[in-house]
Amino acid sequence: MAYSGNPLLASDLLFRPVHSLIDQSQHSRMGATTTNGDGFGIGWYGEGPRPAVFKSIEPAWNDRNLQEVSAQVRTRLLFAHIRASTGTPVQRSNCHPFRFGNWMWMHNGSIAGFHELKRDMLVAVDPSIYPEIEGSTDSEALFFLALTFGLVDDPVTAVARAVGFVERLAAERGVVSPVQMTVATSDGESVWAFRYSSEGKSRTLFYSTDVAQLLLIHPELEVLHQLGDEARLVVSEPLRDLAGAWNEVPESSCVVVRPGEDQFLPFSPAV
């Protein structure tokens, strides 16, 4: 889940919606695995330009520190992620979101054949940032490839190049349909959310309707006033069943959430 908008308590975003992130972790309705219990993380912008990250390998639904901390943190930009390991160890350094400087990155999905592709992916990472890699996941490797290909300057192109790189590598090794991803990344101002998979069957991704529009349909909803006009949520699954509130991000596309008008772009790997 990514939230951008008026400063809110993280706990209001995480624990209060009917199908909140926490509820989602035990009864994930649309995810690939029935249970996402292999750690969680939240990242947010608050004091200073660098985002803070709180990550743990305990199941999110029982982590009392998460409840305590999120009830004290007000933020205008929050990422939250619950992990289902696709093979790499359950440890804090493998939990999302990942951070580099003032950037955050989180990924749902996997890179098929990562065990075979890992070395070549990591060798391609810019040697000057390579030592900052802390964990062993495909998701972090993809992040560092995107950084190598210019994420800081042009996020959409950089992710397109990173995905293209992985797909070429996979083709050389006979790995089919290597990339399955919904990715969100932020520099603290904008959020870029991608939905893509090599085989064209990506996991779901939704963005929330513009709050001004939503208020026309649901003027009685107190919470909408609190969110403010710039508020936008990007989620794997709709947080609650509210008519008109959720819109699917189309296959092979990218949403850019930012101050002012948001942007909706097609996305394809760079060849």
Next chain:
Amino acid sequence: MAYSGNPLLASDLLFRPVHSLIDQSQHSRMGATTTNGDGFGIGWYGEGPRPAVFKSIEPAWNDRNLQEVSAQVRTRLLFAHIRASTGTPVQRSNCHPFRFGNWMWMHNGSIAGFHELKRDMLVAVDPSIYPEIEGSTDSEALFFLALTFGLVDDPVTAVARAVGFVERLAAERGVVSPVQMTVATSDGESVWAFRYSSEGKSRTLFYSTDVAQLLLIHPELEVLHQLGDEARLVVSEPLRDLAGAWNEVPESSCVVVRPGEDQFLPFSPAV
């Protein structure tokens, strides 16, 4: 799960059956909660008279230490438990099995209104053993009540008295249907398994068919020879779908697994 029989590697019992305990933790088919991710424990008799217990608050399905240790432990009597917290903290001291001297105890279910009954239950515990209570669960409190009422000398009567005590206490406080339990306990020789609930709708409990009989139906099954004639499993859910292998423990009854002929007894709380 409780196993009694020829010494086997714990990992063979935990990880190799089709619907093993580990698989069960992510896709519990009959349990009350969809996910049992609040810690696990195994207990076994090996070196010395006192059982060893290995317990952790990580989800069982990803605990590498569990995989390592269980592949090295041969035992003739193993308990394994996956916890779904009913409110008390997720911490090692709240994981099952519990131990006192050479006794082990594990419990599926809950005591309704435990928050209100806890103090009186603990005050009733024999002061000489009270300091050995380590956690804060209803399950451990029930264990110490059973010890107080003579578990070591006469397990069936002691459990009947403990359950009766809780039901009387609950009646005084207006708590209805307080006890929901399947319980297994052992002294290292025998295993006592109970199925009972105040409202007569207990969680499932199954025991495995006598191996000699099972071999008549499935002579081709290698694993049965390995188990030996005395082998018996008591489980919440059948480990694999094998015709004739599993028998439901009836409501309000107790199975005593022991060297020689096993025993099947009715169970009711002592009034």
Next chain:
Amino acid sequence: MAYSGNPLLASDLLFRPVHSLIDQSQHSRMGATTTNGDGFGIGWYGEGPRPAVFKSIEPAWNDRNLQEVSAQVRTRLLFAHIRASTGTPVQRSNCHPFRFGNWMWMHNGSIAGFHELKRDMLVAVDPSIYPEIEGSTDSEALFFLALTFGLVDDPVTAVARAVGFVERLAAERGVVSPVQMTVATSDGESVWAFRYSSEGKSRTLFYSTDVAQLLLIHPELEVLHQLGDEARLVVSEPLRDLAGAWNEVPESSCVVVRPGEDQFLPFSPAV
């Protein structure tokens, strides 16, 4: 450590002083045990009247979540504690500070013979608050006794009665010198800090000199201006070696830190 004063980042209090709390955990110079690695906790007042607590069983000096969270939390009243277990399990529910409503409590020291006294101490706790006890430590038991004896209305008297109760109980059981304590407790406005031991050889406790006075000695210290006139620290060991900055709390006494003039009282158990 307890801090009361202008809102500061918790990380500035925890990580920046030369002999900060974190440094203390590895090289405790005056504590009874050489290493306090059995968990830690911080508690602070921020959003809402109830304090937040962040506690973990990892050694404080390597906990990345502590670093992340403390760099985002601004507070005017912070407790921080590093635990050295005196026998009870290392688990989150045994970490300090403990919380009840808007009160926090932390304790350095131990109750001798707690294994024998525990049951009677817990039986004496007001049954209406008994179910809120989460852990198994002597420190939490003492907190709940103090609550039972009126902590919320008159903290000094309540602690005196709790300590007196424990000493009488110990005398009956032949336990000598039962209480060894430095305790800090707060309702979010004031902080009460106690130094007492039955044998009159209490652990050290220091309070920081009034900032206005300290500025007369050290006008060059930038940090003092940031702290503000109301700032007061109460610590087990001086955080840094600054002439005139630290004053020992005398044996058998209590410091009350509060808006306006602070108070220094003698303390003795109620008989």
Next chain:
Amino acid sequence: MAYSGNPLLASDLLFRPVHSLIDQSQHSRMGATTTNGDGFGIGWYGEGPRPAVFKSIEPAWNDRNLQEVSAQVRTRLLFAHIRASTGTPVQRSNCHPFRFGNWMWMHNGSIAGFHELKRDMLVAVDPSIYPEIEGSTDSEALFFLALTFGLVDDPVTAVARAVGFVERLAAERGVVSPVQMTVATSDGESVWAFRYSSEGKSRTLFYSTDVAQLLLIHPELEVLHQLGDEARLVVSEPLRDLAGAWNEVPESSCVVVRPGEDQFLPFSPAV
């Protein structure tokens, strides 16, 4: 600590000597850091050819699972390690001993400038074994370099080549005195223990005196009979203060513990 000899309970090796490994973790007398609380691990040969490893990020001295498991494990070859992180995250995958096939590896010390050298060290690892790297430490990287240079066939030469490779790399980057190590590795039959540092000031390493000889000095020691003639311990610090029991492994040398006569060799990096 490495033990080779008659099958013993791991707990007898870990917890019973006066200055056992566990005691060492809190009061390390000769180590570089005063407290080794960043995780621990044990590895042993038991069922099957592959060693089992039990590793955890909790401080060893309070880990109840370590106490439980080690009291059940009988082994003729045990490694035990307590970690003091030199910067890489505290997580299970960074705990020693590391394992590859039937080989174990543990390392005390560090590689200076690892942040700068890491990428080139990992690129030099044989691509066919590269994906088995699980953590992010210098110690595991050195292990995989040694495997790349032929550890399985000729351990002494392989370690010499790995160390030589790191020293050349460091020289190119202007890192001085890069290697500080005591290393132990085993294939389940023999143990190779190395003491080396680039600057010639290595951490201490001791091996125990031949048991037959030791019995001549201390015929009254029961435990020596239990150990058997082939028993050998290699440790960072003498486990207990027994006259004649401990011998320092000289600078720049290697001890080979194996059935029959043990071997003492000079060690120098391969150029």
